[in-house]
Amino acid sequence: MTSTTQPTTVTVEDVPLAGGTLALLTLTGADGRPATLGPRSIAALDEALAAAAERVRSGEVVAVAVTGSGQAFAAGADLRDVSVMAHDDDARGVAQAGHRIVATLRELPSFALVNGLALGGGLEIALACRYRVASTDAAPLALPETSLGLVPGWGGCYLLPRLVGPEAALQVIIDNPPRQRTLSAQQALDIGLVDAVQRGGEADFRDGALAWVAEVLAGAIAPARPDHTADAAAWDDAVATRRAAVALRAEGGAPAPQRALELVAAARTATQEEGFAAEDAALTDLIMSDQLRAGLYAFDLTRRRARRPEGAPSEELARPVRRVGILGAGLMASQLAVLLARTLRVPVTMRDLDDERAAAGLAHVEAQVARLQRSGRLAEAKAAELRQRVTATTDLADLAGSDLVIEAVFEDLGVKQRVFAELEAVVGPDCVLATNTSALSVTAMADGLAHPERVVGLHFFNPVAQMPLVEVVRTPHTSDTAYATAFAVAAGARKSAIACQDAPGFVVNRVLVRLLGEVLGALEEGTTVADADRALRPMGLPMGPFQLLQLVGPAVAMHVLDELRRTLGDRYPQSPGLARMVAEGERFTVDERPSAASAVREDLDRFFGSRPLPEPLDADGVLRRVQRALAEEVHLLLQDGVVADVRDVDLAMVLGAGWPLHNGGIAPYLDRTGTSEAVTGRRFLPPGVASLPHP
Incomplete structure (x- = not known):
């Protein structure tokens, strides 16, 4: 298989220590990106480790260490290479090559100097080393494979439970990925994933980590290695508590968590050779599945298409938004107020019909800010600033200076038409009028306005703080300026947007x-x-x-x-x-x-x-x-x-409705089940896009 990506480079430096010379291998990704491990990168690391092993055997160096560059240790396998694999042999070859690297590191006096993020196969390389030291800044540390349709197949399912125990390992492998939870360096130390933590900063970490390596080699430090395989009952309990949940996920088309659980269950009594062979088989099966290809397709949508919405006008057309008004002060309105005041850092004024409703809106805001403080996501000073930015009123004239007004009133077309008509007489001619409606006609809301071209749909999903999608809805009259402003607001609010034409229910x-x-x-x-x-x-x-x-x-x-x-x-x-x-x-x-x-x-x-x-x-x-x-x-x-491309439907269902990545959204699932062709006469996506390539 030919790699489609630039390889990670592997440089070797001899570092003199008190007890001898250390061969330090540094992984550096292309173009300043974190190191990833595609076929060429794996071959380069395999070759460098083989040479270092020979030097250890000859006595030329006393140990080998692996580290990364910048703020990254390694980000794991290159998923772009995985997504184009067309044959079982390609998948099995990558699995076996990763295990060769892991086996070599386990045979050597080896150290992982985890200087930054370590994900997937990158973290497994660290696990393969006999000893691990992490920077205090090293994060995230995670094995996210099961959420992508894979298993930690370079030793993760075998080595991690033996190192930290089955319960902690299964939290990392099974429980954390769907919740997008990762470990900090301190959390990794707490569970025994790393042996030590050293001060962050590139120079400080290198000096401290190398000093720690020297102490380990000298025998002054001997990290504990408890035998977690001895407690069969604890191992069985940790596995048993997750059997029903992973079986349900497998029934829903996501087999990877169940395969990972089976690997961890067997790891207590399996030899390393048996454990690695089982990981090879699981990884090969999963790589050569339509579910994985659909998952990688959806993952790519959320990383690429979501950042650059198709159909959005040029950013240069957007008008600056320095003040926001919100029609309504209910729960949805208050959520919007907090989001926009916090992310855009602009004053936000909610307007409702009476003092009681306005006061209730501010109470909702206060409750949200308090929750942010309690969770540690908002410091006291920032919370005070946020409270000051959000106000509530009963006087429509208080919205006069707004650059953008979003209506979030009762879901009734007549009510929305009336408030827009009242608002138009108050705000300036350049103010963009947006509606947060979830299903009503945006075009009809603009009927009768003097300037319908400034009306746009800006549909946030509930709960506003958590849901990442915004549907940006254009009517036949919406101007490029209003449309571009809506996209700019969505991006400023740290949301992903899709472009929709006005139609009932949008997407x-x-x-x-x-x-x-x-x-x-x-x-x-x-x-x-x-x-x-x-x-x-x-x-x-x-x-x-x-x-x-x-x-x-x-x-x-x-x-x-x-x-x-x-x-x-x-x-x-x-x-x-x-x-x-x-x-x-x-x-x-x-x-x-x-x-x-x-x-x-x-x-x-x-x-x-x-x-x-x-x-x-x-x-x-x-x-x-x-x-x-x-x-x-x-x-x-x-x-x-309504949308120009089926990929926007998939992106909308993943980000707006939480549909699973392993289905690719909706179109790959309907293609895979044969429903698309049965109903429409054709697939929504060509073979090989979100599915295995045809031979």
Whole structure:
């Protein structure tokens, strides 16, 4: 296989120590980037280590150390090379080459001088060394492979549990990746992943780390190495507590966590040769899977396309935003106020109808700022500044000096039209008017305004602080200046944006409500709640349909479903059962504020079944129904020009709805299941994009 990327360089320096000479290998990435390990880089490191091993055997040097450059030790395997592998032999070759490096380091008196971030295969190289010392600034330290569809396959699943114990190892390998949690140097020291921490700063760390190496070689320091394999019960317990969760993820199309758990389970009694061979097999299988290619495709979207939105006007057209107004002071409005005041560092004024609502808005702001302080994300001085930037008023004239006003009032078209008409008489001619609507027509909101060209959709998702997506919505009248300003605000707020043309539901809600509508439609036709609840598990969604309906709120879900049926047609079905639940104030889950684990109420069937079929769909039938509906809706989104490229639909579903990376969003999943071709006559993406290349 030919590498597609510039290789990491490996330089060797002889460092004199009191007890002899140390061969120090430094990994340096191309163009100032962290070192990555593609085929050519692996070959270069393998060759350098082989030469160093020969020097150790000859007595020319007493030990070998590996370090990185700048603020990075190594960032692991180069995923761009992985994404184009077309043959099992390529994948197996990379796995085995990594193990050769790991085995060589384990045979030598070897040290890892972890000067900065160490991720994936980079951290595994450090694990392979006999001793590890980290800079106080070294972060993040992590094995994120399972979230990408891989396993730590260069010794991570075998070496880490033996080094730090199975519970700590499984937290790093299984628990942390989906939560995007990593370790600091101190946390790595606390669990025994590194043996020592030295002062940060390039020169200070090098001097301190080399002095520590000299002490270890002299026998003055002997890091502890407890035998974690002796406690079989603890090992079994750590594995057993995660079996159900990884099995559920495997059912949802993500096999990597389960494969990693199996490797860790076997590592207690396996020899190194057996453990490494098992990792080779798992890594080869996973690399040569459509799920991994879909995951890498989605990962690339979130790193590249999300940073440079397609369809956005030139940044130079954006007008400066020095003051922001928000119509409304409810929970969503207060979240927007805190976000924009904190990230844009500008004054934000919320306006509502009376003093009570305005005061409640400020109370919401205060609660958010307090939470930021308690979590350590906001120092006291910064919190005080943030509070001062956000004000609330009942006087519309207080928004007169705003450069941008975002409406976040009740989701009713007439109300929004009225507040925009009132606002236009107050603000200056260059003020951009944005709506945070999730489904209503932005074009209709601008009807009757003197300057409809300054109206744009700026749809943030709830909760605003956590959700990374913004849908930036253009009407036929929206000017380039207003559109560019909206994108600039999204970027300034540290959000990823996609460009949408105005259409009901935009992208995320249009797809999600179509999915929920199909589930509700099946219930009305006699499908049981139990069958519908388990039907979508193979899709691996972040929560089931009934947890999602409760999270959105039954009344809101009904409102959006009715609105999309009114504007897009009967493919968004009526649900008398949902209407009855709303009328009676009922909920879908046992918990009022649900999580993915919340139990679905056992008595829900009594609300549905208004139009029963002789043979209602079972779980498999509901899944096929939903798949076909989603394929149709994605096709219509593209046909209607709501987005220009299916990649924006995938990006929207990953960032706006939390759809799993291993599915690639939505299009790769529909392609992989054959649904795209069955419904539309063609795939959404060419073979080899988000899937294995065809031979």
